[in-house]
Amino acid sequence: MKAKTAVDIAGLKLKNPVLTASGTVGFGEEYAPYLDLSGLGALVVKTVTLKPRAGNPPPRITETPAGVINAVGLQNPGVEALVADILPRLARFDVPVIVSIAGETAGEYARLAGRLDGVPGIAALEVNISCPNVKAGGIAFGTEPAMTAEVVRLVKENTALPVIAKLSPNVTDIRIIALAAAGAGADALSLINTLSAMVIDVERRRPLLGNVFGGLSGPAVRPVAVRAVWQAYRAVEVPLIGMGGIMAARDALEFILAGARAVAVGTANLVDPGAAAAVAAGLEQYLAEQGIGDVNELVGAAHRTGG
Amino acid sequence: MTCITDAKVISHRRVAAGCRRLVLAAPDIARAVKPGQFLHVRCDGGTHAGYPRGAPTRGTHVSGLGWVGSADLLLRRPLSVYDADRERGTVTILYRVVGRGTALLAEKRTGGRVNVLGPLGRGFEPPGYPRGVPTWGTHVSGSGWVGHRRVAIVGGGLGVAPLFFLARELSAGVSEDARPDPTRPDPLGVPALAGRVPRAGAPGGYPRVPARPAVAVFQGARTAPELDLADFSVLPVDLFTATDDGSRGYAGSVVELFLDTVCHEPVDWVSAAGPPGMLRALAGALQTLGLPGEFSLEERMGCGIGACVCCSCRIGTPERWEYRRVCADGPVFPAREVVWE
Structure with missing residues (x-):
């Protein structure tokens, strides 16, 4: 018998627990030739802001040991372009679309949430309070419990959609931020965003990235991310979406066993555009081989057997 | 049409100055590729999930539940197409060994496989x-x-x-592609011959160009x-x-x-x-x-297909420019629109 892979995130019914991580597949369309978007649990699109953003000067990306550092700087066409052009085009893919939003002030988050409330084709909002690549806003909110709570509360007040707060690992204790977000009404938490990082170009004796700092992702951060999910699972009741260096189903299982009800594939998409589908297929294969009837049985299972 | 494929190495030889020419059997790419386009090459020996042909099978992308390929060396490398042979179905890549990725690629032997995504770009x-x-x-x-x-x-x-x-x-x-379109007016003023493309210089044909x-x-x-x-x-x-x-x-x-x-x-x-x-x-x-x-411009690249917007260059005028994607909007841009740092 085929195992059940459907999961429920904040009232959102997903056919399987595999999502794309925001920013790694753009708005999804470029990936359609290589990845069956309708086979995903949800498509989390690139963060949008109120106004279009030009992004950071290049270089914006570099490879590091088992990882990638990027500093795109939230380049995006703005929320109006999303509503007018992009969302209508995404309707044909038959996949729930989760829109990621970021503001420079708490008020901008509120206005974005208000603007997107009632817009067709959006399944949920992911509140990006953790982008390390923009100077104003972004990560500043996600590293302060009080500001995290204020942003989440304002977004909740301005939308009827499920609200997912995306947390930064660049904090002293992620449980405190998780509690603040959940306490302010977040319906689910995504963790983790990238780790603040940098590379020096030794030949030129200067920072390699145009933005100096960037966000580290890929397998290098996976153990950090699994730890964060483990801690958050013990701290809050809301469902968790785990991400950080998931390349294959085996990695996704680590997050699920640590307490994630869904997972997001990010950096792997850049390497293999079909990676997210492979993770979903691998999960099904694992459930079948292990004789597990429902993926939900595995969520947080490692807490019950150890730790 | 762009595709992703495990292409067989036909030949791989050093040319000069630390550079190599890699000839790959990739008929679909050879047919489609235009000069100036590039291939996004996995240098680590890894492959891909095989969409839309179906779920991955053991021994290709997913061996059991793991990742096939290096978990260390991640990103693909955008490499220029040096030549293509449409009849034989081969493409040739010319590259320089500059770092970990290209050093790994340089080890590929004749008969081996290289996962390539392409042809990409304008x-x-x-x-x-x-x-x-x-x-x-x-x-x-x-x-x-x-x-x-x-x-x-x-x-x-x-x-x-x-x-x-x-x-x-x-x-x-x-070239075959470049023969005159009979439905379009002849640029040299000779009336179009509907449905028939005569040889250049042949009786009744368009004048010898x-x-x-x-x-x-x-x-x-x-x-x-x-x-x-x-x-x-x-x-x-x-x-x-x-x-x-x-x-x-x-x-x-x-x-x-x-x-x-x-x-x-x-x-x-x-x-x-x-x-x-x-x-x-x-x-x-x-x-x-x-x-x-x-x-043709170069920049450090992520996905190669226009989604991650990592490979940016300035296009426009010095007063009014915007970041454009080298991979999808380029890599070839009008010379006068490139805004230099």
Whole structure:
């Protein structure tokens, strides 16, 4: 018998627990030739802001040991372009679309949430309070419990959609931020965003990235991310979406066993555009081989057997 | 049509200056690729999930539940297509071993497989190419240039990688793709013959157009051996070479050589690739001469398909520009629209 892979995130019914991580597949369309978007649990699109953003000067990306550092700087066409052009085009893919939003002030988050409330084709909002690549806003909110709570509360007040707060690992204790977000009404938490990082170009004796700092992702951060999910699972009741260096189903299982009800594939998409589908297929294969009837049985299972 | 495939290595050999030519069997890519496009190459030996052919199977992408390929070396490398053979279904990549990725790629042996995604990007588009009757050419040997319809191809160092393919296609004359479209008015004023494309020069056909456009190639390198990266000398082109150390050809920069030459042998269009310093100098030269052209740019790249917006370049005017994607909006951009730092 085929195992059940459907999961429920904040009232959102997903056919399987595999999502794309925001920013790694753009708005999804470029990936359609290589990845069956309708086979995903949800498509989390690139963060949008109120106004279009030009992004950071290049270089914006570099490879590091088992990882990638990027500093795109939230380049995006703005929320109006999303509503007018992009969302209508995404309707044909038959996949729930989760829109990621970021503001420079708490008020901008509120206005974005208000603007997107009632817009067709959006399944949920992911509140990006953790982008390390923009100077104003972004990560500043996600590293302060009080500001995290204020942003989440304002977004909740301005939308009827499920609200997912995306947390930064660049904090002293992620449980405190998780509690603040959940306490302010977040319906689910995504963790983790990238780790603040940098590379020096030794030949030129200067920072390699145009933005100096960037966000580290890929397998290098996976153990950090699994730890964060483990801690958050013990701290809050809301469902968790785990991400950080998931390349294959085996990695996704680590997050699920640590307490994630869904997972997001990010950096792997850049390497293999079909990676997210492979993770979903691998999960099904694992459930079948292990004789597990429902993926939900595995969520947080490692807490019950150890730790 | 872009595809992702595990291409078989047909040959792989050192050429010069730490560079290698890798010939891959990839018929779909060979058919589709245009000069100036690139392949996004997995150097770690990994493969892909195989959509849309279905779920991955053991031994390809997912061996059980794990990742096949390196979890250390991640990103694909964007590499220029040096040439393509549509009949044999092969594509040739020319690359330099510069880091971990290309060093791994250099170990690939004949018969092995390399996962490639492509062809990607917008290639070179000199006027009239690849569709329509070539509007330049008319090289009258010995008596100068008639009409001055001539394309210059300017490359520095490894920048020649995407230019050989362009030079070969342009100098090969009218390609199959480039035969006149009978439904469109003939640019030379001959009435269209509906449904039938006669041979050039045949009775009732359109007038004989130049069998090959006049192509002048300007190749620059640091030293003479680096000039061997590309085999321009086998093509019916006018080849001008420059080396920084004067070990072969003109002693100095290829842009100086270009300027010296076009003063008495004018060109109408410039397609170029090379290091940023060279392209920037060439941009200045083109502006001075009032010449149109196009440059192939490079930038550190992520997905290669236009989604991650990591490979940005400035396109527009110095006063009003925007970041564009090298992978999807380029890598070839109009020369006058590239805004230099």
